[in-house]
Amino acid sequence: xxxxxxxxxENESTAARIALSAATTRGAHLRTEDFGxxxxxxxxxxxxxxxxxxxxxxxxxxxxxxxxNLVHRSGxxxxxxxLHVTEDGEPYGDGPRADWYQPxxxxxxxxxxxxxxxxxDGVLHFLMQAKMEPGNPNLLQLSPTVQATRSxxxxxxxxxxVKYIEYFVGPGRGRIVADVLQSEHxxxxxxxxxRNMVVEAVGEVPLLDDFCWLTLGQINELLHRDHVINMxxxxxxxxxxxxxxxxxxxxxxxxxxxWVTGERTRHSVRAERVPLDSVPGWKRGESAIEHEEGxxxxxxxxxxxxxxxxxxxxxxxLFEPVGPGVTAxxxxxxxxxxxxxxxxxxxxxxxxxxxxxxxxxxxPENYAHLPAEERPLFLDTVLRAGPDRIRYAAVHSExxxxxxxxxxxxxxxxxxxxDAPLQAPPGYAWVTPAQLTSLVRHGHYLxxxxxxxxxxxxxAAVGNR
Amino acid sequence: xxxxxxxxxENESTAARIALSAATTRGAHLRTEDFGxxxxxxxxxxxxxxxxxxxxxxxxxxxxxxxxNLVHRSGxxxxxxxLHVTEDGEPYGDGPRADWYQPxxxxxxxxxxxxxxxxxDGVLHFLMQAKMEPGNPNLLQLSPTVQATRSxxxxxxxxxxVKYIEYFVGPGRGRIVADVLQSEHxxxxxxxxxRNMVVEAVGEVPLLDDFCWLTLGQINELLHRDHVINMxxxxxxxxxxxxxxxxxxxxxxxxxxxWVTGERTRHSVRAERVPLDSVPGWKRGESAIEHEEGxxxxxxxxxxxxxxxxxxxxxxxLFEPVGPGVTAxxxxxxxxxxxxxxxxxxxxxxxxxxxxxxxxxxxPENYAHLPAEERPLFLDTVLRAGPDRIRYAAVHSExxxxxxxxxxxxxxxxxxxxDAPLQAPPGYAWVTPAQLTSLVRHGHYLxxxxxxxxxxxxxAAVGNR
Numbered sequence: 012x013x014x015x016x017x018x019x020x021e022n023e024s025t026a027a028r029i030a031l032s033a034a035t036t037r038g039a040h041l042r043t044e045d046f047g048x049x050x051x052x053x054x055x056x057x058x059x060x061x062x063x064x065x066x067x068x069x070x071x072x073x074x075x076x077x078x079x080n081l082v083h084r085s086g087x088x089x090x091x092x093x094l095h096v097t098e099d100g101e102p103y104g105d106g107p108r109a110d111w112y113q114p115x116x117x118x119x120x121x122x123x124x125x126x127x128x129x130x131x132d133g134v135l136h137f138l139m140q141a142k143m144e145p146g147n148p149n150l151l152q153l154s155p156t157v158q159a160t161r162s163x164x165x166x167x168x169x170x171x172x173v174k175y176i177e178y179f180v181g182p183g184r185g186r187i188v189a190d191v192l193q194s195e196h197x198x199x200x201x202x203x204x205x206r207n208m209v210v211e212a213v214g215e216v217p218l219l220d221d222f223c224w225l226t227l228g229q230i231n232e233l234l235h236r237d238h239v240i241n242m243x244x245x246x247x248x249x250x251x252x253x254x255x256x257x258x259x260x261x262x263x264x265x266x267x268x269x270w271v272t273g274e275r276t277r278h279s280v281r282a283e284r285v286p287l288d289s290v291p292g293w294k295r296g297e298s299a300i301e302h303e304e305g306x307x308x309x310x311x312x313x314x315x316x317x318x319x320x321x322x323x324x325x326x327x328x329l330f331e332p333v334g335p336g337v338t339a340x341x342x343x344x345x346x347x348x349x350x351x352x353x354x355x356x357x358x359x360x361x362x363x364x365x366x367x368x369x370x371x372x373x374x375p376e377n378y379a380h381l382p383a384e385e386r387p388l389f390l391d392t393v394l395r396a397g398p399d400r401i402r403y404a405a406v407h408s409e410x411x412x413x414x415x416x417x418x419x420x421x422x423x424x425x426x427x428x429x430d431a432p433l434q435a436p437p438g439y440a441w442v443t444p445a446q447l448t449s450l451v452r453h454g455h456y457l458x459x460x461x462x463x464x465x466x467x468x469x470x471a472a473v474g475n476r
Numbered sequence: 477x478x479x480x481x482x483x484x485x486e487n488e489s490t491a492a493r494i495a496l497s498a499a500t501t502r503g504a505h506l507r508t509e510d511f512g513x514x515x516x517x518x519x520x521x522x523x524x525x526x527x528x529x530x531x532x533x534x535x536x537x538x539x540x541x542x543x544x545n546l547v548h549r550s551g552x553x554x555x556x557x558x559l560h561v562t563e564d565g566e567p568y569g570d571g572p573r574a575d576w577y578q579p580x581x582x583x584x585x586x587x588x589x590x591x592x593x594x595x596x597d598g599v600l601h602f603l604m605q606a607k608m609e610p611g612n613p614n615l616l617q618l619s620p621t622v623q624a625t626r627s628x629x630x631x632x633x634x635x636x637x638v639k640y641i642e643y644f645v646g647p648g649r650g651r652i653v654a655d656v657l658q659s660e661h662x663x664x665x666x667x668x669x670x671r672n673m674v675v676e677a678v679g680e681v682p683l684l685d686d687f688c689w690l691t692l693g694q695i696n697e698l699l700h701r702d703h704v705i706n707m708x709x710x711x712x713x714x715x716x717x718x719x720x721x722x723x724x725x726x727x728x729x730x731x732x733x734x735w736v737t738g739e740r741t742r743h744s745v746r747a748e749r750v751p752l753d754s755v756p757g758w759k760r761g762e763s764a765i766e767h768e769e770g771x772x773x774x775x776x777x778x779x780x781x782x783x784x785x786x787x788x789x790x791x792x793x794l795f796e797p798v799g800p801g802v803t804a805x806x807x808x809x810x811x812x813x814x815x816x817x818x819x820x821x822x823x824x825x826x827x828x829x830x831x832x833x834x835x836x837x838x839x840p841e842n843y844a845h846l847p848a849e850e851r852p853l854f855l856d857t858v859l860r861a862g863p864d865r866i867r868y869a870a871v872h873s874e875x876x877x878x879x880x881x882x883x884x885x886x887x888x889x890x891x892x893x894x895d896a897p898l899q900a901p902p903g904y905a906w907v908t909p910a911q912l913t914s915l916v917r918h919g920h921y922l923x924x925x926x927x928x929x930x931x932x933x934x935x936a937a938v939g940n941r
Binding site: 190255259362 | 482486490567584585653657717723734911
């Protein structure tokens, strides 16, 4: 038997190397002050025009006669269907008893969101891609190295080759830094998850057009700008194994896991797919499926046309929220250790009932008609926070391949005992960023908005040092 | 702001106290040599008779006209429905491409399986209950302190009070040692999970009839006997936070989590509930629903009659496997550290595609008709292992409230390189028991058979010291 074949279960040096990259704001490849020019150059190379079109002008997409579901004739990509969500009251759950219908995107295939990392001058750099997505307000943002579904990268569907995919799958791939299935938007997707990967390259890596190497410190600076780091990048970055600097927390890890278990148990939720044309409260017009009172989101269609003749255009449906969102963590220091207030959220599309979201995750327009006492907890605290309380702020886009103009103002807001007491209300808990980093190694704990906010927290923490 | 309100994230003293209890084989309350008499006395107090009956004699249960599903008129308990499971081949998954129908139990309500612990003479003791379940071959076995659904313990359905439930739910409950939602049998249940809890009592605890305090060392001795520690006890025991004595492993934790993610990604599985009377390959008779070739399991009905007039009888359906099962871990030492070979299993009822099972988990009769090369991997290695290779063996029952005569021979079998190479075949991985203990803090990693085997491994490890 060979000897010394064991490894340590935890590789502490990875955390140290990530910390060094986060502390390095001068990259070996591209200076941050030159990044804007580089992205503008990429934007000139890829001119795209995205236009709203009526559903009738969608190519290959149609409403299925028997269900009203919006489907592609190939059976690929995704479908827009209906969802019926019910939440029980006593004795099966403690509610709130709820019952609603909504359109939902069903895309069962798991994709890879992967960032390749490699040391230059002894510092880890991250390979990021300037990528166009039709729903982004500025179209081109920084995506992970790879963003691909399995049928994409196994090439069975005659797609273009997926660049760098060989570093993430197959026998010759690199050293795994993180690899976890994470949920996507539970209010818009039915049980969708993607494989979030960070892989360290072994050996030389060619640098292709549209790609650039950045340190984590540079990426964190860019995370302070609006609409630069796309959602897929943010969720992958949130999965980085940051070192745990503080071992103290209000709740022990056992208590935190128990609280999550309790939240999952007390909510008894059923979600059943139904035909889209049987969804009450929503109406289908020529160019949009929308809620009768104009709330939540619309299903719309766009055409994408490329200025570059080498790339052909396409048409597709997108979900468009009715207004900008606000996504925020309230934060407080306890015994000098920063904590954030997480919210155990039920979203109809979650696989496992409840995931942890930020303190606030709302489209304020959906609640503007309500009296103050019926508005979501902590929303007004966040909306009213003065600049002296704001520790982080930037506007980010949700996944631009599925969502149109889905902008969220992402905030970290310092709270005091009057805003948010030590004893969190039911459904909320104070946790440390280190505890979030432990949870995000596993799927179905942090929703995609909480993962965006964790990436922003990590970016803000470095900025404050 | 109050100071010193933080806790350490991990409480190392709990692991030490569990180790002390495991090392203590003399209990403060009941000696192990007297345990058999105590259980026999309980058995005399509760005489039950369980008889097979035709479906027509079920009271309150009937086959729904529109679906053929077996349901209770109250809408409570559980239903027997049909399940259609498909697994894709390329490009969505790498298979095996599969497509089958089967009956399945749907019981959406989450139950509590909870063991109360308390120190006597400085040693943790576990409060176990002698409980009758109609499917157990010997009827009475040791269950956790509490085994109850939410609608049971919220008493909304006029059930008898659930003893000791106040230690597990509500504001006055004890200190949480473990609390995690775990899956049940994915081949027999549709997405069923139970809350596995270990809670330390604060203050005095009355000792009621049918209950006894045992040290973990005593329980581990009883785990070496056949049909004593019931399935619910075994799964809760597997969730105990044992200390991690060894920090080395063949795979780092990051690699292990990545392997699980990869297994979940490469299997593209859909499971849809269908009407029971539309399930091909299964036939319904007067007294059983069975597979046309006599494989897998039967759905049958029983009546339970109590000798004690204070308790009324009842009737219910049960699932009965066609033969005894074999559940086994192959084990090898690498660099002196014991590892076991886990198998990433697809079971139709899993919430999240794949969970880790033991090396072998089969009803050998289902495969007896196959030539050797088509029989499940490692099954023959386990069946042929001589006594010198067997590190643990006992026959245990699966959940006797749902399964009739569902016996599994549970084995830990020492393997060599010829049996099981260092480089595990696809779908298998070598992991340490300490890594399993880390995984089982979270749901959906270890299936119920792997959790039984982890409890047995921990029992065997103490026995060998």
